[in-house]
Amino acid sequence: MSGVLVIAEHRQGALREATLECLGAALALGGEATTLLLADAPDALAGEITGRTHGLKLYAHPDLAAFNPELYLPVVMDAVKALQPSLVLMPHSSQGMDLAPALAGRLGLPLVTDCTGLSWNDGALSVQRAVYGGKAMQELALKPAATVVATLQAGAYQAAPAGAAETASESVTLTELAPRHARRFLEYLAGVVEDVDIAEADILVSVGRGIGGPDNIPQAQALADALGATLSCSRPVADAGWLPKSRQVGTSGKTVRPKIYLALGISGAFQHQAGMKNSGTIIAVNSDPRAPIFQVAHYGIVADLFEVLPKLSERFGG
Amino acid sequence: MKILVLVKNVPEVAEAELEIDQGALDLEDLEMVVNEWDNYAVEEAVRITEASGGEVHLMTLGNEDDEDVLRRGLAMGAHAASHLCDEAFDGSDPATLARVIAAAVKDGGYDLILTGVQSADLGQASTGVLLAQELGLPHATMAIALEPGAGEVVVTRELENNTSEKVALPLPALVTVQSGINQPRYVSIMGIRKVRKMTIEQIEADDLGLAEESLGAAASMVDSQSLALPPMGEGAQMLEGGLDSVCDQAAAILREKGGLA
Ligand SMILES: Cc1cc2nc3c(=O)[nH]c(=O)nc-3n(C[C@H](O)[C@H](O)[C@H](O)COP(=O)(O)OP(=O)(O)OC[C@H]3O[C@@H](n4cnc5c(N)ncnc54)[C@H](O)[C@@H]3O)c2cc1C
Ligand SMILES: Nc1ncnc2c1ncn2[C@@H]1O[C@H](COP(=O)(O)O)[C@@H](O)[C@H]1O
Numbered sequence: 001m002s003g004v005l006v007i008a009e010h011r012q013g014a015l016r017e018a019t020l021e022c023l024g025a026a027l028a029l030g031g032e033a034t035t036l037l038l039a040d041a042p043d044a045l046a047g048e049i050t051g052r053t054h055g056l057k058l059y060a061h062p063d064l065a066a067f068n069p070e071l072y073l074p075v076v077m078d079a080v081k082a083l084q085p086s087l088v089l090m091p092h093s094s095q096g097m098d099l100a101p102a103l104a105g106r107l108g109l110p111l112v113t114d115c116t117g118l119s120w121n122d123g124a125l126s127v128q129r130a131v132y133g134g135k136a137m138q139e140l141a142l143k144p145a146a147t148v149v150a151t152l153q154a155g156a157y158q159a160a161p162a163g164a165a166e167t168a169s170e171s172v173t174l175t176e177l178a179p180r181h182a183r184r185f186l187e188y189l190a191g192v193v194e195d196v197d198i199a200e201a202d203i204l205v206s207v208g209r210g211i212g213g214p215d216n217i218p219q220a221q222a223l224a225d226a227l228g229a230t231l232s233c234s235r236p237v238a239d240a241g242w243l244p245k246s247r248q249v250g251t252s253g254k255t256v257r258p259k260i261y262l263a264l265g266i267s268g269a270f271q272h273q274a275g276m277k278n279s280g281t282i283i284a285v286n287s288d289p290r291a292p293i294f295q296v297a298h299y300g301i302v303a304d305l306f307e308v309l310p311k312l313s314e315r316f317g318g
Numbered sequence: 319m320k321i322l323v324l325v326k327n328v329p330e331v332a333e334a335e336l337e338i339d340q341g342a343l344d345l346e347d348l349e350m351v352v353n354e355w356d357n358y359a360v361e362e363a364v365r366i367t368e369a370s371g372g373e374v375h376l377m378t379l380g381n382e383d384d385e386d387v388l389r390r391g392l393a394m395g396a397h398a399a400s401h402l403c404d405e406a407f408d409g410s411d412p413a414t415l416a417r418v419i420a421a422a423v424k425d426g427g428y429d430l431i432l433t434g435v436q437s438a439d440l441g442q443a444s445t446g447v448l449l450a451q452e453l454g455l456p457h458a459t460m461a462i463a464l465e466p467g468a469g470e471v472v473v474t475r476e477l478e479n480n481t482s483e484k485v486a487l488p489l490p491a492l493v494t495v496q497s498g499i500n501q502p503r504y505v506s507i508m509g510i511r512k513v514r515k516m517t518i519e520q521i522e523a524d525d526l527g528l529a530e531e532s533l534g535a536a537a538s539m540v541d542s543q544s545l546a547l548p549p550m551g552e553g554a555q556m557l558e559g560g561l562d563s564v565c566d567q568a569a570a571i572l573r574e575k576g577g578l579a
Contacts, residue, residue, distance in 0.1 A: 105451025
């Protein structure tokens with residue numbers, strides 16, 4: 001095979017959308033796509049993949065209900081050896097970050113992560129990725145290799161459309177899993193208890209590290225109050241405890257789609273953008289004219305947020 | 319517990335104007351800081367040893383100036399530090415880096431190795447897990463809580479969309495640490511001065527018995543690379559004018575799009 005091998009992702013009984021985006025990328029690259037789906041009951045998850053991949057291998061074992069790289073690795077390594085794909089592709093997710101480097105390391109294969117673009121160039125892989133917090137784009141031309149392991153940034157490719165491929169599926173019985181190490185999945189933990197649900201708000205005033213410290217939060221709250229808006233934030237603000245975790249927007253926080261998203265002192269790293277880029281109108285205030293947030297914002301203001309905050313509050317009677 | 323923490327010095331880019339020089343970032347005018355994720359990892363390691371004894375060893379691979387990142391970690395309470403510093407390491411990809419670091423730590427007798435989830439500059443999120451493979455250790459990424467116990471560590475891993483999971487790893491193990499796991503202590507200039515006299519172990523390629531062709535750019539999977547700044551003027555419509563005018567425009571947009579009176 002010279003095609004792409006995609007490792008499917010699912011959690012708590014649902015297939016993860018990022019898997020379909022990997023299939024979109026695989027189809028865009030051309031050639032055959034084969035998907036490995038490891039689960040306790042893979043048939044129940046196969047529906048969305050069928051019609052979007054050429055080959056589908058379903059591996060069933062009761063211990064595969066939750067992801068565990070130790071249980072995945074022997075199966076995936078065997079499949080790579082048998083199929084010899086040019087590319088092994090998976091999402092750059094909590095699962096992909098756990099699995100891809102382990103797979104590459106154990107098989108001695110080249111690894112590129114968090115890719116936003118992939119293409120073949122004379123049999124060698126070329127890769128695009130965002131670096132320096134999204135302020136620069138890196139293009140890598142890899143040395144020729146029989147197989148490359150890559151992870152894909154969420155949203156970089158469209159999901160493969162239904163009916164894009166005719167799927168031949170095959171069920172593979174696993175009698176024994178052969179983990180190298182005794183890593184054990186214990187339990188899922190529910191998200192933090194909410195004070196407010198930022199996903200419900202019509203207007204979000206969202207602050208990033210540029211807000212400087214907890215003492216400045218009231219200024220942002222004052223504008224939010226004047227606008228009848230809810231206060232949200234980027235990850236560093238929640239990490240530092242300046243606002244509760246439930247206010248965090250982004251891949252590891254919440255996805256929001258308010259009518260208006262006002263971003264104050266947020267650089268716009270990919271993980272943040274992923275949670276807010278579909279907002280109705282995005283207005284960004286940042287002192288750095290090159291901040292990546294301006295690439296997704298509809299309106300941009302290059303200014304010190306501490307000058308803008310009081311003036312804007314004033315205009316709404318704050 | 320004997321804990322190793324990998325730390326990396328990275329350029330602070332959030333507010334800086336970046337310039338590209340011959341396909342690479344021009345570091346000349348950029349301030350170097352400890353990688354945010356590694357700072358959380360050092361704090362976590364120091365807290366574990368403060369609570370239940372043991373020692374924290376730091377390691378970085380970088381040029382001479384990168385020793386700062388070790389001094390800073392020592393000031394936070396780490397007990398020892400090693401600096402892998404050799405021109406032969408220049409241009410290493412994460413796999414090569416992992417191989418070099420593995421050669422330096424293999425007989426260290428560590429119960430736990432911590433790295434950051436990713437380095438802020440290139441965001442590869444690879445080095446830690448690759449190192450675990452080199453050393454034959456179990457691993458878990460994205461830790462937002464660690465509970466070390468007898469012979470194992472329970473790791474709370476952050477997943478997407480506000481969910482997490484708990485997994486147990488037998489020790490010794492490698493864990494990559496996510497931001498927010500703790501509140502790292504403040505490091506003062508005085509604190510760094512206090513550890514000025516601590517010796518930092520210097521390690522070169524020769525000390526590790528690694529062949530030159532297995533190192534640096536020669537061993538890297540990358541054939542060529544380029545770096546570009548995104549084009550200016552794409553994306554947002556920039557509001558121009560004095561501060562008052564800009565705020566008037568923003569207020570008008572808020573009224574219109576937000577249905578505000
Ligand atoms: C696995 C993983 C998951 C992640 N999940 C998330 C997530 O869910 N949500 C999230 O947000 N991040 C997430 N991150 C972190 C993300 O990569 C960035 O580190 C983070 O979004 C940066 O936050 P920031 O923009 O507030 O800070 P910075 O990147 O430090 O940016 C601060 C900005 O403020 C500007 N600024 C400073 N002072 C002023 C001023 N006075 N006036 C105006 N502007 C000013 C600066 O120019 C800069 O652009 C995740 C990272 C990883 C690895
Ligand atoms: N040059 C280095 N020296 C020491 N540790 C490093 C180095 N590069 C990466 N690391 C560690 O590996 C983690 C992940 O880095 P990366 O794979 O580059 O995203 C970082 O958070 C560090 O803990």
